[in-house]
Amino acid sequence: MRNLVLSLMVLLFSCSACAANAKSLVIIFSRADENYTVGYIEKGNTMILAEMIAEKTNSELFEVKPAKKYPADYDTCIDVAKREQNQNARPAILEDKDISEYDTIFFGYPVWWGDIPMCMYTFVEGHDWNGKKVIPFCTHEGSGSGRTDGTLKKLMAGANIERTFAMAGHTAQNNRTSAEKEIDTWLKKLGY
Numbered sequence: 001m002r003n004l005v006l007s008l009m010v011l012l013f014s015c016s017a018c019a020a021n022a023k024s025l026v027i028i029f030s031r032a033d034e035n036y037t038v039g040y041i042e043k044g045n046t047m048i049l050a051e052m053i054a055e056k057t058n059s060e061l062f063e064v065k066p067a068k069k070y071p072a073d074y075d076t077c078i079d080v081a082k083r084e085q086n087q088n089a090r091p092a093i094l095e096d097k098d099i100s101e102y103d104t105i106f107f108g109y110p111v112w113w114g115d116i117p118m119c120m121y122t123f124v125e126g127h128d129w130n131g132k133k134v135i136p137f138c139t140h141e142g143s144g145s146g147r148t149d150g151t152l153k154k155l156m157a158g159a160n161i162e163r164t165f166a167m168a169g170h171t172a173q174n175n176r177t178s179a180e181k182e183i184d185t186w187l188k189k190l191g192y
């Protein structure tokens with residue numbers, strides 16, 4: 001009996017030590033300005049979710065910013081994004097982030113033409129994902145996560161990647177109570 005209590009104490013201690021040492025990071029690209037169904041917005045739809053996730057999971061937040069800002073006007077932006085995708089471009093980003101010290105990475109993006117935005121290819125390809133736990137989330141306006149799960153699997157060799165959590169962008173933007181409930185349910189399923 002004494003041994004059992006002792007083992008349980010050791011187990012409890014090591015679990016809490018583990019949780020305290022585990023570091024998590026939210027990496028996010030999100031665009032404000034004019035967007036589909038929501039009009040001109042001050043904060044991007046995915047950014048709203050990213051901030052909730054960072055707060056609820058005690059994670060640091062890093063925003064990927066393209067060196068050349070995407071056009072504020074929606075129609076021009078979709079043309080630019082389509083061209084980048086057709087050209088398989090790797091748009092330069094303003095700043096990089098060392099991800100080596102993080103065990104878990106929440107990876108957030110808007111779905112652009114069925115895929116992750118090309119500036120996220122730039123970020124992802126600059127890093128070693130081996131051994132990371134990656135938890136992707138996205139916003140969209142109808143296509144769900146599109147083909148992004150396949151893209152992430154291809155780009156993040158050696159990572160343990162969850163299935164992407166997808167939410168409509170206008171829900172994140174205009175119905176934050178309901179968005180937060182969905183986020184809470186999802187995080188709970190993930191063990192947070």
Ligand SMILES: Cc1cc2nc3c(=O)[nH]c(=O)nc-3n(C[C@H](O)[C@H](O)[C@H](O)COP(=O)(O)O)c2cc1C
Nearest residue numbers: 030031044045046110113114139140141142143169
């Ligand atoms: C360039 C561009 C391409 C888009 N392509 C898609 C798409 O393929 N499927 C979809 O459902 N929504 C698409 N959308 C809508 C966005 O995914 C949606 O508005 C998202 O919530 C935007 O998130 P953000 O505000 O964080 O950038 C696109 C929007 C833009 C600007």
